[in-house]
């Protein structure tokens with residue numbers, strides 16, 4: 001790697017741009033460091049989403065986050081999709097383009113789920129080769145995120161962190177460390193999340209994701225429908241220490257509360273770093289009873305039926 005973090009800047013503390021917040025953002029122009037947009041929601045749209053995005057990019061820094069690259073699929077790379085991605089990145093002046101270490105479809109079909117890969121040599125070489133092709137086409141580094149996973153493969157021969165480390169170094173790409181995903185996957189697979197984070201190539205991490213999840217007791221589902229829990233804040237503090245600090249983004253995709261609540265959650269990250277203290281104030285009842293239906297009384301939810309991220313994207317794109 002020629003330069004630490006591939007020369008990408010620390011943008012500060014951002015929020016995922018979501019449809020229910022469009023009116024608030026356009027009217028109040030909140031003091032947000034940056035927005036992350038779901039690439040697929042704007043690639044084919046010439047209507048309202050594009051009109052809103054036009055106003056957003058005039059006032060805010062933007063990063064593009066995709067869910068359909070399917071870097072691990074055995075299907076050929078989709079150059080029509082990549083062409084649209086490149087055009088959108090040029091138009092939005094996106095600071096970088098990210099997606100996930102996963103596959104989302106096969107035989108030309110998009111299942112709109114971020115499916116896990118077997119972590120072995122064959123998969124690694126397949127993914128590394130495809131990342132290099134994508135980066136050459138986009139003429140910029142690709143940034144890839146660790147997904148939340150619920151199954152493992154008997155074909156895996158290495159840990160996820162070893163796979164991700166070798167992938168980033170051999171393909172010369174960046175990493176988006178989703179701290180909540182680390183917690184979710186490690187809980188589901190009985191692994192140590194601190195080991196996971198300590199074992200990554202920290203100089204290649206250019207962005208963090210934070211989000212809430214649903215603890216079902218025997219397993220955790222990455223629902224993005226609640227506040228960040230204290231254990232994830234603890235991991236975020238560790239990741240911040242090991243990386244020296246990178247752009248941080250809060251994702252909230254279901255039961256989306258008012259914009260100020262979502263923005264306030266990412267600002268806890270800023271306060272945590274500044275104060276160097278304990279995990280911030282995750283509402284006690286949100287952690288004590290992890291049921292998704294238990295919500296802080298002060299939060300006005302906009303919708304109880306907004307589906308999870310990939311489906312959310314599909315609904316808007318199709």
Ligand SMILES: [Fe+2]
Pocket residue numbers: 145178181209251
């Ligand atoms: Fe994420």
